[in-house]
Amino acid sequence: MPEDPIRRKLVIQYAPKLTACGVHLAKGGVRILDGVDLEVESGQFVAVIGPSGAGKSTLLSLLAGLESPDAGLVEKDGVPLVGPGAVAYMPQSDLLLPWRSVVANVSLGLEATGASKREAREKAMRALERFGLEEFARVSPWALSGGMRSRVALLRTALLGRDVLLLDEPFGALDALTRRELQEWLIGVRDELAATIVLVTHDVDEALLLADRVVVLSRRPARVALSLPVELERPRKMAVETTEEFAQLKGRLLEALGIVH
Amino acid sequence: MKPRTLKLRTVRALPAILLALLALAAWELAVRVFAIPEFLLPGPSAIAEVFWESRGLLLEHAIPTAGEALAGFLGAAITGLLSGVLINRSPLAERALYPWLVASQTLPVIAIAPILVTWFGYGPLPKVLVVVLFCFFPITVATVDGLRATDPDLIRLMRSFGASRRKTFFMVEAPGALPFLFGGLRLAVTYCVIGAVIGEWVGSSKGLGFLMIQDKAQFEIPRLFAEIAVLSAMGVSLFLFVALVQRLTAPWTLRER
Numbered sequence: 001m002p003e004d005p006i007r008r009k010l011v012i013q014y015a016p017k018l019t020a021c022g023v024h025l026a027k028g029g030v031r032i033l034d035g036v037d038l039e040v041e042s043g044q045f046v047a048v049i050g051p052s053g054a055g056k057s058t059l060l061s062l063l064a065g066l067e068s069p070d071a072g073l074v075e076k077d078g079v080p081l082v083g084p085g086a087v088a089y090m091p092q093s094d095l096l097l098p099w100r101s102v103v104a105n106v107s108l109g110l111e112a113t114g115a116s117k118r119e120a121r122e123k124a125m126r127a128l129e130r131f132g133l134e135e136f137a138r139v140s141p142w143a144l145s146g147g148m149r150s151r152v153a154l155l156r157t158a159l160l161g162r163d164v165l166l167l168d169e170p171f172g173a174l175d176a177l178t179r180r181e182l183q184e185w186l187i188g189v190r191d192e193l194a195a196t197i198v199l200v201t202h203d204v205d206e207a208l209l210l211a212d213r214v215v216v217l218s219r220r221p222a223r224v225a226l227s228l229p230v231e232l233e234r235p236r237k238m239a240v241e242t243t244e245e246f247a248q249l250k251g252r253l254l255e256a257l258g259i260v261h
Numbered sequence: 262m263k264p265r266t267l268k269l270r271t272v273r274a275l276p277a278i279l280l281a282l283l284a285l286a287a288w289e290l291a292v293r294v295f296a297i298p299e300f301l302l303p304g305p306s307a308i309a310e311v312f313w314e315s316r317g318l319l320l321e322h323a324i325p326t327a328g329e330a331l332a333g334f335l336g337a338a339i340t341g342l343l344s345g346v347l348i349n350r351s352p353l354a355e356r357a358l359y360p361w362l363v364a365s366q367t368l369p370v371i372a373i374a375p376i377l378v379t380w381f382g383y384g385p386l387p388k389v390l391v392v393v394l395f396c397f398f399p400i401t402v403a404t405v406d407g408l409r410a411t412d413p414d415l416i417r418l419m420r421s422f423g424a425s426r427r428k429t430f431f432m433v434e435a436p437g438a439l440p441f442l443f444g445g446l447r448l449a450v451t452y453c454v455i456g457a458v459i460g461e462w463v464g465s466s467k468g469l470g471f472l473m474i475q476d477k478a479q480f481e482i483p484r485l486f487a488e489i490a491v492l493s494a495m496g497v498s499l500f501l502f503v504a505l506v507q508r509l510t511a512p513w514t515l516r517e518r
Contacts, residue, residue, distance in 0.1 A: 064421050085423020095418050098513045099436050112424035112432060142516060160422065 015078030017042040017196040018063060018087075018164060023072035025058060032058050034221035035072070042163075045190070045197045047207035050217030050225075051257065056200040057092070059217070060168050063198060064089040076164065085113070087164035088195075092172060094153035096141035102152055103128060103137040109160045127159050131189060147178040151185065158193050167199045171206070180238065183209055187236055204253050208246060209236060216256040226256035303483040312487040318472070323491055326468040329385050329457040330499065333392020334450055341397040341445070345404025362401060370394050371459055378464040388460030388468070395456035396449040403445020407438025440514040443507045450503045454496040 018040040025033040032055040040046050050056050061067045062074050065084040074081045088109075096105045107124035111117055128134045133151060141149060150170055157165060171179045183206060190197075201207050207214045208230055216226040230249060232240055240246055254260040285305045291297070292304035299307060312319065344362065348355045370391055377387035411434045419429040461470025469488050476485045507514060 061417075066417060066421055083423075084420045089418075089421035091414055091418055091421075093414060095412070095415050097415075097433070097436070098516070099439075099511065108432070109422045112419055112422040112428050140513065142513075 015075070016040060017044070017077065018198065019073070019075040019078075020059065020063065020069075021073040021075070023059070023062060023069045023074065025055075025062065025067070025069050027058075031221035033062075033069070034223050036217070036222060037224055038215060040196055040198060042196055045199070045210060045212045047199045047201055047211035047214045048217060049201055049204060049207050049214060049253065049257070050222060051219050052202060054217045054220050055222040056202075056217060057168050059222070060089070060166050060198065060200050063087065063164075064166050086162070087166055088157045088160040088162040089166045090153060090157040090168060090170055092168050092170075094149045096144075096149055096152060098140065098142060101138050101140060102133070102144070105141060105152055106156045106159055109156055113160070124155075124159060127155055130192070131155060145178070146174050147182055150174060150182055154186075158195070163195050165193060165195045165197045167197065169200055169202065172202070179203075179206070184238065186210060204250055204257075205241060208232070208249055208253070209238075209241065214249075214253060216253060219258070226252070228252060228256075300480050300482045303486060307483050308486045308490065311481075311483040312490065315484055315487065319469075319487065319491055322467055322469050322472045323495065325385065326454070326457050326461065326470065326492070327495055329388040329460065329468070330392060330453040330495065332385070333389045333456060334396055334453040334499070336389060336393040337396030337449055337453070338400055338446065340393060341400025341449070342404055342442075344397070345401045345408070348401070348405050349408040362398065365394070366398050370456070371463075374460055374463040377460075383464055383466055387463075388457050388465070391460035392453045392456035395452045399448045399452075400442070400445045403441045403448075404438060407441030407445075408434050410441065411437050436511075439511045443503070443511065443514055446503050447500060447507075450499045451496055453499065454492055458492060 016039045018038070020036055020038040023033050023036045023038075024031075036055075036059060038046075038048075038059070048056050048059065058067070062069055063081075064087055065074075065081045066089070068074075076086055097108065100108065103121060103124045106127060107115075107117075107120035110120035110123060115123075125134070125137060128137050131151070133148075133155070136144065136148065136152075141152070144152065154167070154170060157167075171182045174182065187210065199207070199210060211230055214226075214228045214230060215224055216228070217223070218225040228249065232243075232245060232249075251260065289304045289306060292302060292307075303311075344358065348359055373394065374387065374391050377390050381387040381390070415433050415437070416429060419433055424432070457468070458470040458473070461468040462474060465471045469492055473485055473488050476482075476488065
């Protein structure tokens with residue numbers, strides 16, 4: 001990190017939002033990540049796909065600062081990441097607390113990082129209103145459908161107000177129809193979230209539908225097999241999936257995944 | 262509570278109530294038909310009669326017993342919680358403390374009670390200590406298990422927020438341990454009346470345990486049965502009290518998943 005304040009500002013402005021550079025990680029003697037390089041520009045939506053067990057979730061925990069690489073560098077705004085707390089991270093399961101109402105679950109992150117309870121709840125309430133979920137504010141999470149639970153968990157992550165959102169298969173546990181609903185919802189609220197987003201998914205269609213760029217990881221030990229810009233018109237509609245362009249991109253992704261030759 | 266659920270509860274309790282009535286009737290009938298002497302086995306009606314006659318005396322002696330049971334239970338809840346949290350927080354404390362806590366459970370509390378009386382006299386203190394010895398262990402184990410059962414992903418989530426260990430403990434681990442803790446409390450509370458009575462047997466000048474020893478010596482068998490009935494009612498009330506506290510403070514722990 002340069003000491004000079006002007007240089008420091010330049011680094012933050014021109015450095016990519018998130019960088020993983022030659023990241024290696026082994027767990028219990030098993031090599032999981034084998035020199036992964038990833039660069040995410042500010043405001044970009046990047047989807048990471050790969051075979052199951054390839055290390056997608058591990059890569060995301062490195063970007064979240066929850067784990068450190070054995071070798072290589074993870075940076076945010078050109079500054080090495082030293083620990084968790086710099087970015088917002090949403091794990092695979094929604095992890096809503098049964099003893100908290102929806103609004104109290106949404107405010108959990110703010111309360112955990114020192115905001116006063118009242119202030120955090122007020123912010124959470126306003127966020128629920130903005131996303132049209134205010135009627136569920138006082139409800140217990142057990143009464144919510146799977147899709148609703150995911151929305152609430154996503155809102156809890158977004159409310160942290162950090163400029164990077166890391167989403168680990170946020171809709172993985174939902175049925176196909178609810179997934180569609182949530183994908184449409186995410187397209188709709190993306191501008192509202194105003195963040196750089198990295199989404200891990202095993203769903204090629206989801207990746208193409210949502211992302212500006214799709215990164216394919218190879219089988220374990222993982223490297224980046226393909227980084228594919230998705231230049232489809234935005235805001236995207238579900239109908240984009242039936243276009244020729246979409247099919248071509250999907251073909252390239254499947255090829256990189258080793259499913260189609 | 263809604264009237265509908267109340268009605269439903271009554272209907273559900275009906276078989277148990279009917280069985281009890283049937284057993285009481287059979288008991289009364291057997292005592293009369295076979296002319297069993299009262300000092301061997303008094304019938305329910307004879308016990309009820311004595312209970313009514315001695316209601317003042319029974320109440321007078323029930324109060325200290327209930328007080329000892331309750332004070333001991335609270336003491337056990339506090340020591341159980343503290344030791345449980347300590348064992349969970351510090352691996353060193355776990356290795357140093359846990360084996361001895363387990364070993365303490367193999368000591369016959371009945372054998373320790375006379376020593377406690379020798380040390381602390383005939384007052385309520387030794388009885389309260391006996392109750393604590395009886396009750397704290399299930400609470401310790403429940404606390405340890407409850408804290409240990411925290412979903413590791415939840416702790417990761419809190420870490421990703423940048424939350425401190427303290428915040429994580431109070432916002433996630435402690436509330437998450439409540440279902441286990443209440444299980445331990447409900448188990449422990451059924452022991453506490455027994456503990457108080459054993460403490461009183463060993464040496465006391467009041468309490469239902471004291472009264473039982475006297476009535477046994479004087480062949481007041483119907484009143485002995487009345488005392489047992491009071492003790493049992495006391496135990497059930499304490500259990501219901503803990504269940505009520507759970508319903509009021511942590512209703513989500515009672516929800517079926």
